[in-house]
Structure formats: structure tokens, C-alpha cells
Amino acid sequence: MHHAIAKYFESSPGDGEAAGHCGSARLLPWANADGNPCYLVGDGTGYVSRIADSVECLQLDMADGLLGHAEDMLACQRVTSPELRFLARxxxxxxxxxxxxxxxxxxxxxxxxxxxxEGED
Incomplete structure (x- = not known):
């Protein structure tokens, strides 16, 4: 499925909202082929929302793993410049x-x- 059109898959036919309405649109964890953000309009319980939740979970797990790898690499004295550039990317x-x-x-x-x-927590 092309993710840029995902916003059309969860909107309810009778909800009266246009597909481009951003008041209840969810920013999806991926971009389209041009690098522009993709949004989903819906109640958050549909198929595309579940895929987005899974992608977010995977992205957070990957970031956590990469952070651990970065800490290990930075503690090493023999890391090369190309390795550090790859890590930075x-x-x-x-x-x-x-x-x-x-x-x-x-x-x-x-x-x-x-x-x-304003003073209360």
C-alpha cells in the first residue's frame, strides 16, 4: 500500500470530516517517496493505525539498540573515522x-x- 494515501483507509464515511483535516490526523512514522509526512485520519483503531503502532515500536527498539552500540563504540579507542561517520548517520x-x-x-x-x-503540579 502506498503510505501517502493511508489517510483514506480509516476515515468514517459519515463523520463529516474531510480527508485532509488535520485536527484529528495522526502523523505516521514514515514519509512518502518525496520525504513529505504522511497522515492518517480515523479513530485510531483501524488496520493502518495498528501498522503504525508496530512501526513506531520497532523504530524505538532500533534507536535503543543503536544507542547501546554507540556507547560501546565511543568507549573503544580504536574506532575509525568511517565507523564513526556510519554511527553518526x-x-x-x-x-x-x-x-x-x-x-x-x-x-x-x-x-x-x-x-x-500555573504553579500547581
Missing amino acids: GLADALRDVRRIAESRGARLPPPDQGLD
């Missing part, structure tokens, strides 16, 4: 994925309670 990719996941999940959080005083 992997870390940059993982950071981009984790940032996209954080943005997506943050956008789906309910708005904070406006009745609380």
Missing part, C-alpha cells in the same frame, strides 16, 4: 524517527486542563 536517522514519534504522540494528547493554576 544511524544516530541521525534514529533521532529523526524518534522525533517524529514524539511529535505524533504529543499531537494526540488531550489538551491540558485550562483550570489548573
Whole structure:
């Protein structure tokens, strides 16, 4: 399935929202072929949402593993410059994925309670 059209697979026919409405759109953990973000409009319980959840879990696990590998490599005194560049590329990719996941999940959080005083925790 082409991920850029995923937004059409979970929208309810009678919900009155346009497919491009971003108020309830979920940022998906992948980009289209041009590198643009993909969004999904729906209630979060459909097939594409479950795939997105699985991809996010895999991306977070990979980032965690890469972080452990980076710590090991940086502790080693014989790491070559090409190895460090390769590590930096992997870390940059993982950071981009984790940032996209954080943005997506943050956008789906309910708005904070406006009745609380700023000083309360």
C-alpha cells in the first residue's frame, strides 16, 4: 500500500470530516517517496493505525539498540573515522524517527486542563 494515501483507509464515511483535516490526523512514522509526512485520519483503531503502532515500536527498539552500540563504540579507542561517520548517520536517522514519534504522540494528547493554576503540579 502506498503510505501517502493511508489517510483514506480509516476515515468514517459519515463523520463529516474531510480527508485532509488535520485536527484529528495522526502523523505516521514514515514519509512518502518525496520525504513529505504522511497522515492518517480515523479513530485510531483501524488496520493502518495498528501498522503504525508496530512501526513506531520497532523504530524505538532500533534507536535503543543503536544507542547501546554507540556507547560501546565511543568507549573503544580504536574506532575509525568511517565507523564513526556510519554511527553518526544511524544516530541521525534514529533521532529523526524518534522525533517524529514524539511529535505524533504529543499531537494526540488531550489538551491540558485550562483550570489548573500555573504553579500547581
